[in-house]
Amino acid sequence: MLDKTFDPKTVEPRLYAAWEASGGFAPIDDPAAEPFSIVIPPPNVTGSLHIGHALNNTLQDVLIRFERMRGKAALWLPGTDHAGIATQMVVERQLAEQGNHSRRDLGREAFVAKVWEWKAKSGGQIVNQLRRLGASCDWSRERFTLDEGLSAAVRKVFVTLYKEKLIYRDKRLVNWDPHFQTAISDLEVEQREVDGHYWHFAYPLEDGSGEIVVATTRPETMLADTAVAVHPKDERYKDLIGRAVRLPIVGRPVPIIADEYADPEKGSGAVKITPAHDFNDFMVGKRNNLPMINVFDDFARINDNAPPEYRGLDRFAARKKVVAQFEELGLLRGIEKTRHMVPHGDRSGVVVEPYLTDQWYVNAEELAKPAIKAVEDDATVFVPKHWEKTYFEWMRNIQPWCISRQLWWGHRIPAWFGPDGRIFVAETEEAAKAEAREHYGHDEVLRQDEDVLDTWFSSALWPFSTLGWPDETDDLRRFYPTHTLITGFDIIFFWVARMMMQGIHFMGEVPFKRVFINALVRDAEGKKMSKSKGNVLDPLELVDEFGADALRFTLTAMSGAARDIKLSRERIEGYRNFGTKLWNATRFTQMNGCARAEGFDPAQVKVPLNRWIVGETTRTAQAVTAALADCGFDEAANGLYRFIWRQYCDWYVELAKPLLGKPDEPPADLEAQAETQATAAWALDVILKLLHPVMPFVTEELWAQTADLGAARGYQGLLMTARWPDLPSSLIDPVADAEIGLIIETISEGRSVREGLRVPNSARPPLLVAEATPAQAQVLKSSAPLIAQLLRVSEIRFVDAVPEGAIPYVVEGATLALPVAEFIDLTAERARLSKEVATLASDIDRTAKKLANADFVARAPDEVVEENRERLAEAETAKAKLESALARLGAVA
DSSP states (O other): OOOSSOOHHHHHHHHHHHHHHHTTTSOOOOTTSOEEEEEOOOOBTTOOOOHHHHHHHHHHHHHHHHHHHTTOEEEEEOEEBOOHHHHHHHHHHHHHHTTOOOHHHHOHHHHHHHHHHHHHHTTTHHHHHHHHHTOOOOGGGOEETTSHHHHHHHHHHHHHHHHTTOEEEEEEEEEEETTTTEEEOGGGEEEEEEEEEEEEEEEEBTTSSOEEEEEESOGGGGGGOOEEEEOTTOGGGTTTTTOEEEOTTTOOEEEEEEOTTSOTTSTTSEEEEOTTSOHHHHHHHHHHTOOOOOOBOTTSBBOTTSOGGGTTOBHHHHHHHHHHHHHHTTOEEEEEEEEEEEEEETTTOSBOEEEEEEEEEEOHHHHHHHHHHHHHTTSSEEESTTHHHHHHHHHHTOOOEEOEESOSSSOBOOEEEOTTSOEEEOSSHHHHHHHHHHHHSSOOOOEEOOOEEOHHHHHTTHHHHTTTTTSOOHHHHHHOSEEEEEEEGGGIIIIIHHHHHHHHHHHSSOSEEEEEEEOOEEOTTSOBOOTTTTOOOOHHHHHHHHOHHHHHHHHHHTOOTTSOEEOOHHHHHHHHHHHHHHHHHHHHHHHTTOOOOTTOOGGGOOSHHHHHHHHHHHHHHHHHHHHHHTTOHHHHHHHHHHIIIIIIIIIIHHHHHHHHOOTTSOOSOHHHHHHHHHHHHHHHHHHHHHHTTTSHHHHHHHHHHTTTSOTTSOOOSOGGGSOOOOOOGGGOOHHHHHHHHHHHHHHHHHHHHHHHTTOOTTOOOOEEEEEOOHHHHHHHHHTHHHHHHHHTOSOEEEOSSOOTTEEEEEETTEEEEEEOGGGSOHHHHHHHHHHHHHHHHHHHHHHHHHHHOHHHHHHSOHHHHHHHHHHHHHHHHHHHHHHHHHHHHHTOO
């Protein structure tokens, strides 16, 4: 017999250990089985499970469990990313806390050894946290972006692209983090709004005939100015184009150029151009062949390209000095306060600088062409489809991809420099030396590039490198291309697009057939979660409090493609109650001897109630199957919720009680009892299978705990590997649907009448049947005792017309009525309902006007606008219910 309650804390670890030990997470060996593979978006080796991970990995697990049960060779391949900056930062901080040498004191080889030591002890805790969530990854195939096989793949890809002239070395601007002294990707740049100033500086014309005023938020960069730009159609400066200004402090002449980048409507219309320290200016410099002067070193200190008195100054100290000097020279024309966005390193927290350096680049424009066409031709589809627009916008305007990083932890670039600077790119140092020997005619000392590759470079190979490429492995042949990628919208550019480019280039076909973009998890008020706001929900704490199933079901049910997830403890608690509801219903069936009978055939049941639940079970199985196949995770979960809670646990269990009989009394019909017991067990089996992908723990436990109810129940091992229900539409019986539907709606609508008019629970009016077909009348007569009990009426009485004082309602075309006038104050009820309707109407009008205000919608935070929309919808629903109750009262004479 089942325990009274389900205890996740004791059951979940036990079940997960059993799953993992069974080998059931690995794809089946059957060569005839259709392959279905997913590669996990590899979390950082330094990471811990956050709510975004919980959502993303829950959806992956739902899909892989579903396809596994459908008999496919389902592979969910896990792994972690070495996370260059993050990992290096963690270990450096640890060394500092322990009072040890710094990274540079240790030297590269010793420091990297320390990082591997840290990884062995502390790295990858997130994979164990994923286990707590129930993730059924094939851990035997777990990969790491720096493992031997993936490192070989990275070297081969780099060398191949270099030889194809798709990788090259160039001097360009990058996002530079002065704290870590490395280039960083756009994803690692955090835009923060800060207080600042516009300083207006006068640049004297070289011939002394006047001046041009420019404005800047970064005065220190003027030391590297190489032009002043004005719009070619700006009449104010038409005669100055081609002349020069004398750059203050520095003293060199710089030209006045015409370029459409200058905005005549902004400021003075003249713009200082610093190609080496601004991304827009860099493009202006390229167009106009301007010199590019870098005045920063790797630490964002002023270098020797600036006047002597500035050399060695921190950039912000230099800023103050520049402003002071302009003021001394009488060239400061004004200071204007502003709030503006300034880029910061997301891990270092320091201001990021556009910085001119020699870096390695991929010709992304060339690689993007077939990747764009693949999505245009639906070789890979995005779900929801509108995310294709984001993909196309970036891919069609793609810039060279900077792939080098000035770090020590990562894939070291397989390039060696000869004494004359010539570069030799090869997969091994021996191969590079051989190329150098051939070039020079003798051995030369080579120096390997100090940089490592951007982590996105190695993770771009993830769908095929993890399967064994460049070797022709069985896994590569069987599981590439993968089927579905589930990821967040924020890495469409950084990861999805790059996997598309590399997968097509090296494998000849797309790396995945479908990309599902999951929602963003926000707090209960729709605000983005952040530690500073104190509104972060820790998934591990939620699992401790409510169990993994409750969290998984909440995230799945709320994962609709059109909206973000507003997560709250109350919602998770509600879905925990759903699990409890199923547990209690299973306990009830167990106590009433419901067990699968030998040879049970759902197509042969005779009792209308059983034919009805067989049909409802079939509809649900078909709908859930279709939804999960199309990544309709929320649709599947919500369909299961409605069916399990309402149809099975509430109506079927309740309506089946007379058929099952009381424990101390023999049933009226033994045959009907046996059929109901078998049908209840059959439907429960199907429920457990359908719900398992979303709530694996409670379903697996119920499957195991009810296995002993009859030797022929059909229990075979773990539910995780049981066969998915494939039920034919022939099991749906329209006649049974109509009969049971009439009973259910009679009770449901009658309850609505009672609740809407506040009829006391103790009141027992008769249920009057004024109009009904002969078939409906027969159903109502035969079910009269059950309806009377559940609707709290004294009897069912057939009448010619609805009498005074009775509230009529229509069900399936039949007119029924509840005479309740003697139990309520009709006048007071009318007044109450009218007042509540008026209050709601006022709220609706106020909220609707607010939402109709374009200025409010444009300026208010998204979560506030969404909150108002939800409030409006809730008020309209409540008003409609009250108006329905009021209308019913109006029918009472």
